Amino acid sequence: MTTARLEAFSDGVIAIIVTIMVLELRAPAQPTWPALLKVAPIFISYGLSFLVVAIMWVNHHHLIHAVRKVTARLLWSNLNLLFWMSLIPFVTDFLGKNYRQPVAVSLYSLDLALCGASFWLLRTELVRQDQHDAEPSEYHARIQRKNLLSTLLYLLAAPAAHFSIYASFLIFALIPAMYFLPEKKLVTSADQPIIDR
Amino acid sequence: MTTARLEAFSDGVIAIIVTIMVLELRAPAQPTWPALLKVAPIFISYGLSFLVVAIMWVNHHHLIHAVRKVTARLLWSNLNLLFWMSLIPFVTDFLGKNYRQPVAVSLYSLDLALCGASFWLLRTELVRQDQHDAEPSEYHARIQRKNLLSTLLYLLAAPAAHFSIYASFLIFALIPAMYFLPEKKLVTSADQPIIDR
Amino acid sequence: MTTARLEAFSDGVIAIIVTIMVLELRAPAQPTWPALLKVAPIFISYGLSFLVVAIMWVNHHHLIHAVRKVTARLLWSNLNLLFWMSLIPFVTDFLGKNYRQPVAVSLYSLDLALCGASFWLLRTELVRQDQHDAEPSEYHARIQRKNLLSTLLYLLAAPAAHFSIYASFLIFALIPAMYFLPEKKLVTSADQPIIDR
Amino acid sequence: MTTARLEAFSDGVIAIIVTIMVLELRAPAQPTWPALLKVAPIFISYGLSFLVVAIMWVNHHHLIHAVRKVTARLLWSNLNLLFWMSLIPFVTDFLGKNYRQPVAVSLYSLDLALCGASFWLLRTELVRQDQHDAEPSEYHARIQRKNLLSTLLYLLAAPAAHFSIYASFLIFALIPAMYFLPEKKLVTSADQPIIDR
Numbered sequence: 209m210t211t212a213r214l215e216a217f218s219d220g221v222i223a224i225i226v227t228i229m230v231l232e233l234r235a236p237a238q239p240t241w242p243a244l245l246k247v248a249p250i251f252i253s254y255g256l257s258f259l260v261v262a263i264m265w266v267n268h269h270h271l272i273h274a275v276r277k278v279t280a281r282l283l284w285s286n287l288n289l290l291f292w293m294s295l296i297p298f299v300t301d302f303l304g305k306n307y308r309q310p311v312a313v314s315l316y317s318l319d320l321a322l323c324g325a326s327f328w329l330l331r332t333e334l335v336r337q338d339q340h341d342a343e344p345s346e347y348h349a350r351i352q353r354k355n356l357l358s359t360l361l362y363l364l365a366a367p368a369a370h371f372s373i374y375a376s377f378l379i380f381a382l383i384p385a386m387y388f389l390p391e392k393k394l395v396t397s398a399d400q401p402i403i404d405r
Numbered sequence: 406m407t408t409a410r411l412e413a414f415s416d417g418v419i420a421i422i423v424t425i426m427v428l429e430l431r432a433p434a435q436p437t438w439p440a441l442l443k444v445a446p447i448f449i450s451y452g453l454s455f456l457v458v459a460i461m462w463v464n465h466h467h468l469i470h471a472v473r474k475v476t477a478r479l480l481w482s483n484l485n486l487l488f489w490m491s492l493i494p495f496v497t498d499f500l501g502k503n504y505r506q507p508v509a510v511s512l513y514s515l516d517l518a519l520c521g522a523s524f525w526l527l528r529t530e531l532v533r534q535d536q537h538d539a540e541p542s543e544y545h546a547r548i549q550r551k552n553l554l555s556t557l558l559y560l561l562a563a564p565a566a567h568f569s570i571y572a573s574f575l576i577f578a579l580i581p582a583m584y585f586l587p588e589k590k591l592v593t594s595a596d597q598p599i600i601d602r
Numbered sequence: 603m604t605t606a607r608l609e610a611f612s613d614g615v616i617a618i619i620v621t622i623m624v625l626e627l628r629a630p631a632q633p634t635w636p637a638l639l640k641v642a643p644i645f646i647s648y649g650l651s652f653l654v655v656a657i658m659w660v661n662h663h664h665l666i667h668a669v670r671k672v673t674a675r676l677l678w679s680n681l682n683l684l685f686w687m688s689l690i691p692f693v694t695d696f697l698g699k700n701y702r703q704p705v706a707v708s709l710y711s712l713d714l715a716l717c718g719a720s721f722w723l724l725r726t727e728l729v730r731q732d733q734h735d736a737e738p739s740e741y742h743a744r745i746q747r748k749n750l751l752s753t754l755l756y757l758l759a760a761p762a763a764h765f766s767i768y769a770s771f772l773i774f775a776l777i778p779a780m781y782f783l784p785e786k787k788l789v790t791s792a793d794q795p796i797i798d799r
Numbered sequence: 800m801t802t803a804r805l806e807a808f809s810d811g812v813i814a815i816i817v818t819i820m821v822l823e824l825r826a827p828a829q830p831t832w833p834a835l836l837k838v839a840p841i842f843i844s845y846g847l848s849f850l851v852v853a854i855m856w857v858n859h860h861h862l863i864h865a866v867r868k869v870t871a872r873l874l875w876s877n878l879n880l881l882f883w884m885s886l887i888p889f890v891t892d893f894l895g896k897n898y899r900q901p902v903a904v905s906l907y908s909l910d911l912a913l914c915g916a917s918f919w920l921l922r923t924e925l926v927r928q929d930q931h932d933a934e935p936s937e938y939h940a941r942i943q944r945k946n947l948l949s950t951l952l953y954l955l956a957a958p959a960a961h962f963s964i965y966a967s968f969l970i971f972a973l974i975p976a977m978y979f980l981p982e983k984k985l986v987t988s989a990d991q992p993i994i995d996r
Contacts, residue, residue, distance in 0.1 A: 209860055216413070216807070217856070220814035223417035228822060230491050231425060235499035239506035258491070262484045265414070269406055287853045294821050294849070302826035309830035413610070420614035427688050428622060432696040436703035455688070459681045462611070466603055610807070617811035624885050625819060629893035633900035652885070656878045659808070663800055
């Protein structure tokens, strides 16, 4: 299998994940502005998940571009990531409908923590492939530190929700912000790639 | 990231948007022609949205073909557009079920206005990339004027619905007509491209 | 736009159409074999539509391969075809739930008639592109006669359902059979193409 | 049709199958951990089907890579496989909701048996194409024996469920394990292909 096919399949799955979430947006029974306002939390959780999945999609591309060889380990690490990502529509729907309930906030946090850990795991295969190369190794280590940080923060957000859901929401806002800013650098690094192959 | 991947991902999302809308078409409980006739507004709003999304898809292609370089700004402007487009199945369903209610007509207008504005924003990045080139700049300016006009018309349709929903429906019919005719020109201009790269 | 992109987008839409139909297959409330048997008509109508869409997909490929140039007319004829195809999950669901009701059988027939007519219309653009070439013209004329025949048969199946739904079902079985057999010839003709470009 | 298009369409359908299954995961009405625990069987059946479809996707790629020529027979054998795969979301949902009921376990087994048989059938076309070549023939025969074994095991799991659903569950766990291990070999054989063309 080439990285092109791996990427095309992953793109397909991610495009579907990001789009079917909208099916959870149920129109209110009464067509009034106040009724629409009550759906706002569902809309906001959809917006947040759209952003999170979009960030993952961009990062996934940068990751796949650094692949030297499609190994079984890489293939299955990628399928593992797609599995946890595929649960995002489910946890998003649950959060939107129960945004005041610690359980829903926790479950959302846990799934995103698992996605973060899966990204970290997927990159270990790249680290292995690039182990004799100083420059990409340093690059991978930097990204993995960030993966680990966001995984830990999401893991923290899960129990935190049982004390204050606002603490968890703060973490949900913080992580995209953290990823969003360095995104620009990552895209620049793809334009003038460190790892050019 | 290449424009090919950006286009493939956007195509995937747009193909899903346009197709999942059909899931909102619920068969009437009673299998009679009069019962089917009652579903007609849902069918008509589906048809309108299919047309609107199809026009956006065609325009999106022309836009992406004029891209010189995939920058972070371009990437995120595109994801912003896809986000507002992804809400079209939701606002379409709401409109179909409540086509006599100003709120539903307004919400539909607002989402399409946001799509129009997102197209305008996305093209500003192209304007930036082509700023030292007279011919494409003139071309971008022409399209952006059209984006702005349709955005303003949709923005107008939102409050108008609270006075007369028929005024809003007229705008909904007018804008596709306006885009549809120049579409031919745009396709011709792609066949004999102004901006040939 | 190239035919490759047109084909990729159409493939995406067709893949979604064929797959989301399965979402209409609702598991019976009671997990018993007799309860499952009652769902059989829904399953059979799904199977029939899968076959019909698969035949359309194969024919669509052969058609696109014969395209010389992506014109606005071609683009919009293709989007018109995709629109009527996108209604197949809806009419299939309606048929499966009301397979004894003439209205459901009629509606199914009408949508497939419109798909057939859209195929015919789409090919008129190819006829136009190939008008100075004797061999492809003869080939297009042959396919269009078949398109017309199946369109007329489906049109006939719509009123026929109000007299005998079995007459309509016979037509539903006949048309795939008619298309299925010559499919082999078409694939062969693509392997040893009449129109080689 | 090229194998690239056949693969892209199959990838599209498989990506949708694997992702829409998540729509069956319905959030519990009450946002509590015990309520979530009750959804666990639905989640587990989703996870199992994700794994099964992922294995099929990987195997499908290896199969398509060995294709010499896209014949009508190959095309329709592939569409036949996609049809039975498209039912996986349905049987998975039914299993998740009724995991203690023999009927649900049987139906799941039967669909996977039909998928296995379809893989076997699809490969017979490759056997035909490679019949004058000793090395690939031996390779195909080896895979087909495995297809046959898993088909028979799934066929066995169907009646077995009526005696003990745990016997069927054991088979469900066994087959992915059996496929998962040799997967590595298959990927290796693609990296250093036996059949290099």
